[in-house]
Amino acid sequence: MSTLNGAAAAAGRPVLVTDVLRERIVEGELPPGTPLRDVALSAELGVSRNTLREALRTLHDEGLVVQQLHKGTAVKTLAAEDVTDIYLARRTLELSAVDASPLAPEPLLDAMEAKVAAAELAVDAEAWDKVGTASLRFHQSLVALLGSARLDGFFRVTIAQLRLAFAVMADQGAFQAPWVARDREICDLIRGGRRMDATAALRLYLDESERMVLDAVRAGSRTTSTTRTTPTTTAAKGKR
Amino acid sequence: MSTLNGAAAAAGRPVLVTDVLRERIVEGELPPGTPLRDVALSAELGVSRNTLREALRTLHDEGLVVQQLHKGTAVKTLAAEDVTDIYLARRTLELSAVDASPLAPEPLLDAMEAKVAAAELAVDAEAWDKVGTASLRFHQSLVALLGSARLDGFFRVTIAQLRLAFAVMADQGAFQAPWVARDREICDLIRGGRRMDATAALRLYLDESERMVLDAVRAGSRTTSTTRTTPTTTAAKGKR
DNA sequence: GGCAGCAAAACTGTTGAACAATCTGGCTGC
DNA sequence: GCAGCCAGATTGTTCAACAGTTTTGCTGCC
Secondary structure, three states: OOOOOOOOOOOOHHHHHHHHHHHHHHOOOOOOOOEEOHHHHHHHHOOOHHHHHHHHHHHHHOOOEEEEOOOEEEEOOOOHHHHHHHHHHHHHHHHHHHHHHHHOOHHHHHHHHHHHHHHHHHHHOOOHHHHHHHHHHHHHHHHHHHOOHHHHHHHHHHHHHHHHHHHHOOOOOHHHHHHHHHHHHHHHHHHOOOHHHHHHHHHHHHHHHHHHHHHHHHHHHHHOOOOOOOOOOOOOOOOO | OOOOOOOOOOOOHHHHHHHHHHHHHHOOOOOOOOEEOHHHHHHHHOOOHHHHHHHHHHHHHOOOEEEEOOOEEEEOOOOHHHHHHHHHHHHHHHHHHHHHHHHOOHHHHHHHHHHHHHHHHHHHOOOHHHHHHHHHHHHHHHHHHHOOHHHHHHHHHHHHHHHHHHHHOOOOOHHHHHHHHHHHHHHHHHHOOOHHHHHHHHHHHHHHHHHHHHHHHHHHHHHOOOOOOOOOOOOOOOOO
16 A cells, blocks of 8 residues: 555645655654655655655755755654754744733634643543644744744744654653643643743743753764664664 | 756656745745646756656645645735735744744854844845845845744745745835834844843844735735635636 | 675666546637 | 737656766785
8 A cells, every 4th residue: 555645735746745755753763863764755655756856855945854965864863953943943932922812813822722632532542642743833832932934934944853853762661741841831821921931931941842852862862873774774664 | 948957866766856846936936827838848948847846846745835736736826814924923933932942052043143134235236136135035044043944944945935925026126125224123132131122122033024925915816816726715716 | 714896686766658538728509 | 909829938857867976895915
């Protein structure tokens, strides 16, 4: 069966392929460092090599893969500086969003609260694999308070990059749950109009979150020797 | 005489083509609405149709062109909502940058001042076509104070979109000069550590700049009967 | 046994031609 | 004047080929 099952094809094939690959990457199915060989992938997805190439270029533009001339494409492995950069961007946008929250239209605030509720639901259901994503969706809806589609798009891409690090973290288990409680706290502070408190809480949140991801990335780069990707052909692709 | 003169080809051809086309677009050589027909362009640039197609996709990702299935690619014409969106993003990033300026490293502040000086030089030389670009470079270096490569990249793309509107403005003449004086004022306020004053000045600057661009875009969309997109907002009584 | 160096294989980057699907403009006929 | 249709133009996508580059593996030499 072609992995590119044609449910809805309202858009061109390259964007379909892009969506499939992006999903596989951020979901951890294609871990960082995995080479994306166009001939193999095009065969697997049932599209031409050129079409696949266009998709890979978009993923490159989104910062999810790296491309070296004549060496091909590979899933990006986040360096420590990438993480700090991403969190700089997060701080800028999310803190600005809190600042702007008093002027935000009510529906956007409602949507934000809905995302927190969804995350809490995931926690209650102990669906740990969904919790991280649900929490990030809250932060996405927080940035949406700024009211700019372009900033939303940028934040979405940035968060997708961050999930490159999440996917690596061996334990995506229960220790994600505390973050949701803090999401709730921040959300309530915003809704309560306590802007300064919300800012402080969010700042702390981001600092600690950054430290956690940074530790994970550094731990990961210690095991998987940095520049060396796949010493031989895909030997142990299974579970480790 | 291929327009794609091979000065330096350290990167793949698609990115070279992308750079050439981006330049032509933001420089106004290819005005908004211009259809970008791949067969003609690929012949003119001396690359294959597939290669050109990759370049067009990147430009699409950057928001400089629009692509409609089976209708091809055209240089984007900014709508009023695009302008307001872009200025929302500008306010968010530039005002955050002023906020962060006390912590910014000295070399970045120097670079910022250098950009203002360059703009002033362009004004003195009465090189009006260069003034707008030089001023935008100052704002780019302002955002650079935030210290995030990702935010820098996003801002660069956003500014390129804004230049779609600039290129349309018939008179890019002397009335751009006053903005540079205000750039200087904002720059000096930042260097002097007068953060609040800089914020206020920048806020006013962006408000007035937005109004100006907005007027230009609205005037432009009145003359060049816009594409049949968005019959909603404007009670478009198409002439003819 | 280890290593320099070379040849073969694998892969990428890019091209050109081909074809189906779709859009566009003009023509016919009423 | 207008509906409908036909033909050309253009797009979206595929396929096969080839040059250039990196990687691999082998050979022979010390």
